[in-house]
Amino acid sequence: MQQDRYGNALSTGSVEAVAAYDEGVAHILAATHGAEAAFARAIQADPGFALAHVGAARAAMYAADMAGAKAAVARAGALTGGISAREVAQVGIFTLLLSGKPVEARRAVEAHVESYPRDVLVAQICTNIYGLIGLSGEAGREAAQLAFTARLMPHLGDDWWLLSVHGQAVCEVGRLDEALTLMEQSLALNDANANGSHFKAHTLYEMGETDAGRRYLSDWMRGYDRRALLHGHLSWHEALWALEQGDADAMWAHYREGVAPTASQSLPLNKITDGAALLWRAEIAGLDVPPEDWHELSAYASQHFATPGMSFADIHAALAHAMAGDGAALARIAEASRGYAADLVAPVARTWGAVARGDWAEALRRLTPVMADHARLGGSRAQRDLLELTWVLCLMRLGQKDEATRAVATRRPVFAEGVPVEGYVS
Structure with a gap:
């Protein structure tokens, strides 16, 4: 059985599908252009690869194509026979998300990462300012988001994506020096990570570093x-x-x-x-x-x-x-x-x-x-x-x-x- 970049087993025998799937996930995590095309290639290589359809659904959400996202996750749901429990759960979580059930989806994500902390496409749903925790309306949501990313650090602490989203959570509770260090570590691993660049900009804003922030972002944006x-x-x-x-x-x-x-x-x-x-x-x-x-x-x-x-x-x-x-x-x-x-x-x-x-x-x-x-x-x-x-x-x-x-x-x-x-x- 194939594995993704994070060591999660994938129910596909196609090396080409896995490579395209990993590329699509990386685009999602880095907020770079190309996720839709990458997941389309994964599906072309293996039309029965359920998680490639889940990835396509997530990419469609980021393209504001909610009808396309719902159709993609429905196709994933029709392909769950014989796949792993983790993959079935991932399909179910995105089905909840696209059914307008954010409370249930968040509960499912938090339970899922206890068993599969390196399932980043699921974990990503509860990170960031616009994630299910960030838009929960709860008092203390910033602390809750930090607690969520902190739980992932022992499992993903050397990963450029988690370093950036954990750094964002750290920034929002006012630990600015620590946040900037995390951003620098993330960007050193993947300078194309727009989430890292974005959260570095937030940290410099909070530090009052207007000159440095403006110069940094102007330079970084030239390649985006x-x-x-x-x-x-x-x-x-x-x-x-x-x-x-x-x-x-x-x-x-x-x-x-x-x-x-x-x-x-x-x-x-x-x-x-x-x-x-x-x-x-x-x-x-x-x-x-x-x-x-x-x-x-x-x-x-x-x-x-x-x-x-x-x-x-x-x-x-x-x-x-x-x-x-x-x-x-x-x-x-x-x-x-x-x-x-x-x-x-x-x-x-x-x-x-x-x-x-x-x-x-x-x-x-x-x-x-x-x-x-x-x-x-x-x-x-x-x-x-x-x-x-x-x-x-x-x-x-x-x-x-x-x-x-x-x-x-x-x-x-x-x-x-x-x-x-x-x-x-x-």
């Missing part, structure tokens, strides 16, 4: 395929650093060429969250944002997130609707009760409505209770700076500079030397 999963989001990181340094031309270039929904090849979730966050942070910093950009994002949100339920997307869609003046779309989100952190979505949506009206006292009143636990909404610390900086802006607009200074010093000291809010002087 524009069609790859993280190109748009890494462009967002570049744009944020340009904005912090007052380089408006570069910020707009990154937005137009890599972040805007018409330019980005990212998933819809990234397109709405990155686009709305960058435009609003540009406005906070004092730049003029063309109204048509807000209208474009609002229309995109209405197309792809018409029904509230994904809380992290919802707060960004609400921002786009508020700034575009679409009160009806904003109200649908503010009044919704679905989603893993729906109790926080409503006040954030109403905050954006107040901001758009220039009612800073109402915006502050709505936003303040959210600040105690906004990690439940999802996203990284860098992404939730959208809320932190809005809170500072509200305080500034209400003449509460001393309180704004205390907020920065106690909540986000990374900005102590330079807060990207118009009128704020450290």
Whole structure:
């Protein structure tokens, strides 16, 4: 019986299928372009290879082709006769995931890795900011994600993929020197790992290393395929650093060429969250944002997130609707009760409505209770700076500079030397 790169037995006799399968898994783990083609070659070499169809399903998910993903996992389900228990379980986990059962899928993943800790295509589902733990809406989700990756370290601690996702989890709990070391180790093993590059960028952001981060990412991005999963989001990181340094031309270039929904090849979730966050942070910093950009994002949100339920997307869609003046779309989100952190979505949506009206006292009143636990909404610390900086802006607009200074010093000291809010002087 053949084995994959991680030593897991595979129910195929085709050497060619295994080689293509390993390539596809590597593309998934590194967020590089080519997974769909690799898994297609694996299936061509052995049409009865169930896990190649599971890989094709995962690749289709990252291509935002949910119909294709469901069809691929259904084909895998029809091929489970005579394959190993691990492979049957993997098919079942992806079936749960694609059936819209995230709680059950997470429970199955956590049980699965106890027996098969090197089954990375399964383990990957619960890692990263947008994994089942990251988007759970639970209090303490960052610690839970770190606990999950830490459990894998004794089994995969020399692997470039796990070093990067464990480093991300370490970064999000504030252990920055350790996180940077893990990223450097990961990238030394595989410099093409976009997850490693991405999480290194997050760590440098948290360290306040704007110059170093901007230089690093600019160099690394030269070799990254524009069609790859993280190109748009890494462009967002570049744009944020340009904005912090007052380089408006570069910020707009990154937005137009890599972040805007018409330019980005990212998933819809990234397109709405990155686009709305960058435009609003540009406005906070004092730049003029063309109204048509807000209208474009609002229309995109209405197309792809018409029904509230994904809380992290919802707060960004609400921002786009508020700034575009679409009160009806904003109200649908503010009044919704679905989603893993729906109790926080409503006040954030109403905050954006107040901001758009220039009612800073109402915006502050709505936003303040959210600040105690906004990690439940999802996203990284860098992404939730959208809320932190809005809170500072509200305080500034209400003449509460001393309180704004205390907020920065106690909540986000990374900005102590330079807060990207118009009128704020450290």
